[in-house]
Amino acid sequence: MARPRQRESGKWEIGLRHPSLPGGRKYFSFDTEAEAISYGEQWKLMKLAGVAPPDELLKPASPANSKNLGFIVRQWANSGLAAPSQHSVLGSLIAEVGSVPLADVTYAWIAQYVQRLKVKNNLAPNSIRHRIQALGRSIDEHLRNNPEVVFVNPVRLLPKGYSTYSALDQKLTEAAGKKVKEDVSRDRRLFPGEQEKIVAALSGFQREDRERGLMLLGGNALLTMFLLIVYSGLRLREAYTLTRGQIDFDAKVIRVRSSKQWRGKVVFRDVPMRPEVHRALQSYLSTRRLLPAANLFPFMDEDEGLTLTTVTARLSSRYLIAFTYAGCEGLHEHDLRHEATCRWLELRDATGNWMFRLEEVNRIMGWSSNSTMAQRYASFRGADLAQRMWATSEAAPEARAVAT
CATH class of the missing domain: 1.10.443 (hpI Integrase; Chain A)
Structure with a gap:
């Protein structure tokens, strides 16, 4: 029996064989390794007993449902709708989460991905927003072109301020020996001279x-x-x-x-x-x-x-x-x-x-x-504002003295 492996999404995947399956093999995902092993044992017993797999497993998966994020992000990058400045971000998405199937992209997964961008990648909030916004637009475009896919884009469920390091994110980041990042607001002006x-x-x-x-x-x-x-x-x-x-x-x-x-x-x-x-x-x-x-x-x-x-x-x-x-x-x-x-x-x-x-x-x-x-x-x-105010205030007594 095949051994389960943990995917980038955190779920455990196991590949099971049967001659009647499309392609001879089908992959199943579980939340824990124990669940994957248990299901594999049941599958083995069913195969030894000569019991055929359920009909729903014999049908090929819908092409739109079986796409991974790498395919979806590439579609958006090649659509001509993505801004040129977004292409480097899309490349990073493909490298980081390209192998994750769309079906595994839940709210829990996107929340874990955001936390990984903070703790592991140690990105600034602005860089995190660029990643997540690009991913959200990629999924939206995929859903627009595949109306038969029933799927809620979890990126749209993220709360306001999701890219800011929370108290938990700060503890995890500092424990990893990294620095908590903040957005830098530029307000540098030329000083006199x-x-x-x-x-x-x-x-x-x-x-x-x-x-x-x-x-x-x-x-x-x-x-x-x-x-x-x-x-x-x-x-x-x-x-x-x-x-x-x-x-x-x-x-x-x-x-x-x-x-x-x-x-x-x-x-x-x-x-x-x-x-x-x-x-x-x-x-x-x-x-x-x-x-x-x-x-x-x-x-x-x-x-x-x-x-x-x-x-x-x-x-x-x-x-x-x-x-x-x-x-x-x-x-x-x-x-x-x-x-x-x-x-x-x-x-x-x-x-x-x-x-x-x-x-x-x-x-x-x-x-x-x-x-x-x-x-x-x-x-x-x-x-500058204080100097302007005091210049007006100091000029007022002089004006009153001249008037008298």
């Missing part, structure tokens, strides 16, 4: 404690793109894929192709050109002559066959080097988009009123009109 230090570093300024200044590839293109991003809020990919024809100095507008679209959709938005950006781009273009279709910045032309992912990684690394050289610890390139959002929200006109409404800031940054992203990106420092 940091922008000037970064401009100096990208301009070749040499620190007294260093033998030489920075010699990063790109020349004044890196400096110009830094000023463009920090004053306009363009995403890194949106900035380095700009062409000369997308810069309109007369209208003082940059026509930006959004980098957040997929399925072949192309969307542009007009970003107003602040005076700082206008001056930086004019100074930059005075050093080179470009045709309208030419790339504004040279980073995509450094080598042949460069992918967008490679260029993004290169530029992120170069800016990190520049920020570290300038003494701006903990600053990343994407933090500049947070800084730009705050600058748009804080911008005032000549009368002291707010220059742009929230809907207008959303449009500038490439978010939908009813998006809450502006609130998420708005990293207002308490020290």
